[in-house]
Amino acid sequence: MDGKLSQSNKEQLEYFVGLGPRRFTLLYSITRDGCSSDTFHQRCDYQGPTVTVLYNQQGSVYGGYTSASWSSNGTNTRDEKAFLFQLQYSGSNRPKKFPITNTAYSIYCEPSYGPMFGGYTAYDMNSFSGTINKSGTYYQLNGSCTYGANYAMSGVSSWNEIHNGNLQVTELEVYSVCVQPSTRSASTGTDDKEFVAWGKHPEFGDELRQELLQEIASMQPYSELKLQEYRVLLIGPVGAGKSSFVNTVCSAFKGRIVQRASCGEEQHSFTKSYQAYNVKTKKNASLHFRLCDTRGLEPDLGINIKEFDYLVNGHVPEKYEFNAEASISLEDKMFVVKPSLAEKVHCVVFVIDASTLNKLDPDVMKKMKEFVKITARGNTKQALLLTKIDIADSCVKESPKHAFKSRRIQDVVVTASKMFGFPRYSILPVKNYEEEAEMREVVDILALLALRKILHFAEDYMDGILNDRGIGAESLLYSESDDLALESEAASESA
Structure with a gap:
């Protein structure tokens, strides 16, 4: 879906932005994705410059632009380049740009609201909050506009004179607004389609590396949960790089190449057991997360659907050795009948080789898709780690920081x-x-950027626990419904 924004309106917005050709990429559409503040933030947070466009039944088109990223931090964001705009009014072209006058209140980033321009005592354009269902041919937004x-x-x-006196919209879209890359190389005069800025990231360097190390070292579960660590499960095909990622993270914090997890090139999985690795700093201080390595997935071997569940x-204990012939069951002496929150997984990370994604075995891919469904069903957070990007693109091999510019x-x-x-x-x-053989700053930074986001997802899981069950410690360990589910499963197994 390319969105409703016409080429002429894109050109008008390019003129308003004033920085040359732009590429408009649709991030969010209420007719495609649903009118939900949660979905808006999932799709639009930390995506760099964006334009929000609203369309109503009378043929009016209007919205706002910000060069700052949306987020869910509950604060105002300063942006001297932000503006509101009008493109059409009642079907007639009427382009107008309304620049920011109070830059301290350019946009307001609130997780329970959609796009909000302005702030403090009044919101110039507040689109909606919560979830809005379609009413006939339009969505009745519950926001407000202050002149x-x-x-x-x-x-x-x-x-x-902009929205015809109502917030009944037929569509609301958010586009990322990126630099339109040149298709010709300045040095050779030939077409250059290898690079395009597809991902926003800070300037690579030691300052960023140190920032990430300090931020991750300070992250820990909420004290109300009485947990010491986040538990992150790594799972993926044989040779994808799960164990190597464990070693890379450990190396980044130790400041030297570390080989904690065993890894190598074999036909079958090098990892045979469920290993949970804590990560330590140069001063040997343990950080508040564990990276849990698992047996590699194979078409006929490895972890099956029940074992993954x-x-x-949390029913599988640490150091449990996977049996290729038989999976763990309720009768197994090592089976954890009543796992605590500390033993459960807080974020599942699927690990895939970027250089062989299109060659992934169909049976393994089918198994992974089932794992994704199981993870989502239990509200456990998940991410996907793309490894071996240096093999997928030789330009990235030369400098891994090109990963965010590589087509x-x-x-x-x-x-x-x-x-997936x-x-x-x-x-x-x-x-x-x-x-x-030696450390590379850019390798550390890529791993730390990924790890930070993974731990943020684990934190989101904890937020859900607190919201859904309250903060009483007793309610966070194991529920009676879990007992009933296991009893039912035991009965079916014995049958």
Whole structure:
């Protein structure tokens, strides 16, 4: 779906932005994705410059632009480049730009609201909050518009001259607005289609590396939950790089190449047991998360669907050795009957080789898709780690920071998103330490960027626990319904 924004309106917005050709990529559409603040933030947070466009039944088209990223941090964001705009009014072209006058209140980023322009005492354009269901041919948005609070509304006397006096919209879209890359190389004069800025990231360097190390070192579960660590499960095909990612993360914090998890090139999985690795700093301080390595997935061997379900829900103990012939069962002496929240998985990370994604065994892919459904059903958070990006693109091999500019890596991300149904923001490219003899700053940064997002997802899981069950410690360990489910399963197994 390319969206409703016409080419002429895109050109008008390019003129308003004033920085040359732009590429408009549809991130969010209420007719496609549903009118939900949660979905808006899932699809649009941390995507860089965006334009929000509203269309109503009278043929009016209007909205707002911000060069700052949306987020869910509950604060105002300063943006000197933000503006509101009008493109059409009652079917007639009427382009107008309304620049920001109070830059401290350019946009407001609130998780329970959609796009909000303005802030403090009044919101110039507040689209909606919560979830809005379609009413016939339109969506009755529950937001509001305040005339001239933080934006200069010259050329119109009221919001009625923009939205016809109502917030009954047929569509609301959010587009990312990126630089349109040149298709010709300045040095050779030939077509250059290898690079395109598809991912926003900070400037790579030691300052960013140190920031990430400090931020991750400070992250820990909420004290109300009485947990010491987040538990992250790594799962994927044989040779995808699960164990190598464990070693890469450990290396980044130790400041030297580390080999904690055993890994190698074999036909079958090198990892035979469920291993949970804690990560330590140079001063030997343990961080508040564990990376849990598992046996690699194979068409006929490895973890099956029931075993995966047990893993995610904490029934499989650490150091359990997977049996290729028989999976763990309720009768197994090692089976954890009543797992605590600490033993359950808080984020599942699927690990896939970016260079062989299109060659993934159909049976393994089918198994992974089932795992994705199981994870989603239990509200456990999930992400997808793309490894071996240096093999997928030789330009990335030269400098891994090119991962966010590589068209080939972008194509792999899009393909993975379609294959497994993951939103693109949860697909994380990394290059593990494999052939290196010395540390590389850029390898550390890619791994740390991925790890930070994974731990944020684990934190989101904890937020759900607190919201759904309250903060009483007794209610967070095991529920009576879990007992009933296991009893039912035991009966079916014995039968």
